[in-house]
Amino acid sequence: MRYSLMKKALIGRPLKTRELGEQKLSKLKALAILSSDALSSVAYGPEQVLIVLSTIGLVAFWYSIPIGVGVLVLLTALILSYRQIIHAYPRGGGAYIVSRSNLGENAGLIAGGSLLVDYILTVAVSVSAGTDALTSAFPELHQHNVIIACLLVVLITILNLRGVTESASVLAYPVYLFVVALLILSAVGLWKITTGQVPADLHPTIGTAVPGISLFLLLRAFSSGCSALTGVEAVSNAVPNFKEPAAKNAANTLVMMGVILAILFSGIMxxxxxxxxxxxxxxxxxxxIASAVFGRNFMYYFIQGATALILVLAANTGFSAFPLLAVNLATDKYIPRMFLIRGDRLGYSNGIVTLGIMSIILIVAFSGQTEQLIPLYAVGVFIPFTLSQSGMIVKWVNEKPSGWAYKLSVNLVGALISLTVVIIFFTTKFTQVWPVLIFLPIIIWMFHRIKNHYEATGEQLRIKPGEEALQFKGNVVIVPVAGITKVVENSLNYAQLVGDTVIAVYVAFDRESEKQMEEKWKKWKPNIRLVTLQSQYRSLMRPLSRFIDLAAEKANGNDRTLTVLIPQFITKKRWQDILHNQSSLRLRVYLLYQKNVIVTTVPYRFKK
Known part of the structure; x- marks a missing residue:
């Protein structure tokens, strides 16, 4: 009861299935909940470019402008490409569905596995970056980064468990607040530059010769800037969450996100x-930048607060997209079917909770250091980018619909640029992205193992025409007993109802206790057979398991079933359970994996 009340207080009252339609998103809410990751990357994407260029010196910083232009070209190609994916696959699934449908099973699993891991990284990177922004404004909190980040993940997880529309309503304000804050920052900064309030000698002139610069370093800086494009694919994964017409609304939302992202990225860069x-x-x-433009006044703290909020809440893109991708994979039997179950608030709560737990593990493992995660995070996005664009090329070539040549060219450009970025990542940042070569094959192997299990299970459970079910002539019931008690009496009475042969089994540690039990039993239950087993090494499991194995073999040889009925008492208080029933739990776990044995428990509930 207490757990139920606490759960209701945290996530709200359960919703009826017919209320599912009310959980669909409008374009403005969807823009907030699905673009927060992409928009928040403006806060660290330009910084990643400058970090690479700073290894040469301030004189190399002018290269950030052409690098920024390159990132915007790639953004345009991706927006146009994913817009086509949304219309072609209106049921969602994004890169996973496109790759699996057009490039084959393994290509789809590479895309799906990459995105699952990437959404975990989305949460970890976003929350860690948000915590960094918070501690930049309040340096005394810097030593508590990991704890703050973990608490924020828990908060966002609870918010998402409350439902899609409720989380979107809460998140819309911080996202639009961030957009307004950065637009103000960019506008005021540009106004000060055009009015001559900012000295022109703070930066190197574009075209200045840079000693020591190399193509390798420039490509590395470009790949770092591409981290600003993470989250672009989230809209295509979440098309089913939009109000009707879902595909049209999703495509329009994607374009709005691309325009806002381009403006903010250009301004900050x-x-x-x-x-x-x-x-x-x-x-x-x-x-x-905020400090240089406004000084440490109200506007500075307003911008830092909005940035911290968007970075933290950018994790919500992962919480929106991860469960829906998990649903597609679970539908195809590649991950556990528990990810198909909707929770009390009609969200896929198992996916939400799993994402929250994995993100916290990642934050703790990396001590909240986002710069260690960003390259892995970005390459995990561009692999599905490449596969999805390639899949669409195959689709247009095979189907040749109206206007297919233009559609093909758009996806071809997107595929070539995405592939180039992937190659750049592996060439320039191999020491940071090599784990993807380890965990992706492992994930795909796990996908195949899970699907093989589900298919084997379905084959064994399927009722085939003409196949006769096994017919049994009786039921032998074995009741392990530890003494003469009400619990045992209750179990024996039930055993006599369900079995035509009942055998009680007692394990004795010495001859004296064995003799005493046999004498008491003859007086108490002379009509039920008692088998006593001696255990010289004081083990209950070994003699019991041997006896049950022999009994099962004999019973099945005579076309009879064998049921092991385990007596168990239920304490009034939950905490008291740890004081009892350990032997029965171990026996139950052992027997559940034994062939030809039915295991059942007869509870006896205490009143005090």
Whole structure:
């Protein structure tokens, strides 16, 4: 009862299945809940470019402008490509469905596995980055980064368990607040630049010769900037969450997200270059820009607060997309079917809780250091990007619908650029992204093992025409007893109802206790056979398991079933359970995996 009340207080009253339609998202709410990851990456994407360029020096920072232009070109290609995916596959699933339908099973599993891991990284990176933004404004909290990040994940998990529309309603305000904050920052910064309030000597001139610069380093900086594009695919995965017409609303939301992302990314990248911002471990680039533009006043803290909020709540993109992707994989029998179950608030709560737990493990394992996770996070996105675009190319070539040549060219450009980024990642950041070569094959192997199990299970459970079921002539019931008690008496009475042969089994540790039990039994239950077993090594399980194995073999040879009926008393208080029933639990676990043995428990409930 207490658990039920606490659960209701945290996530709200259960919703009826017919209320599912009310959980669909409008475009404005969907933009908030699904674009928070992509928009929040503006807070660390430009910074990642500058971190790489800073290895050469401030003079190399002018390269951030052409690198930023390259990122915007890639963003445009991805938005156009995923817009086509949404219309082609309106049931959602994104890269997984596209790759599996057009490139084959393993390609789909690579895309699906990459995205599952990536959504876990989304939560870990976003919350860690949000915590960094918070501790940039309040340095005294820096030592508590991991604890703060874990508590924030728990908070977001609870928020998502309350339902899609409720979480969207809460998240809409911080997302739009962040957009307004960065638009104000960009506008005021540009106004100060155009009015000459910012010295022109803070940054190197575009085209300045840079000693020591190399193509390798520039490609590495570009791949780092591509981390700003993570989350672009989330809308295509979540099409079923949109109000009707779902595909049209999802496509429009995707375009809105792309436009806002392009404006914010361009603004921050340009201001960082013009103000000569140098990345610092203890302060983010956005924090430095806000400080340079406004000083440490109300506007600075407003921008830092909005940034911290969006970075933390960007994790919600993962919480929105991960459960839906898990549903597609579970439908195809690649992951446990528990991910298909809707919770009290009609969300896929098992997926939400799993994502929250895995994200916390990742944050603790990496001590909240986002820069260690971002390259792995980004490459995990661009592998599905490449596969989904390639899948669409195959689709257009095979189907040749109206206007297919244009559609093909859009996806071809997207595929080539995404593939190039993947190659750049593995070439320039191999030491940071090599784990993907380990965990992806393991995940795919697990997918296949799970599906093989489900198929084997279905084959064994399927009723086939003409196949006769086994017919049994009787039921032998074995009741393990520890003494003469009301619990045992209750169990024996039930055993006589369900079995035509009842055998009580007692394990004695010495001859004297064996003799005493036999004498008491003759007086108490002379009509029920008692078998006593001696255990020289004081083990209950070994003699019992041997006896049950022999009995099962004999019973099945005579076309009879064998049931082991385990007496168990139920305590009034839950905490008292740990003081009792350990032997019965071990016996039950052992017997559940034995062939040709039926296991049942007869409870006896205490009143005090």
């Amino acid at each position: 340009f201001l960082a270059y013009w103000f000569g911002i140098v990345p610092k471990a203890e302060e983010t680039v956005v924090s430095q």
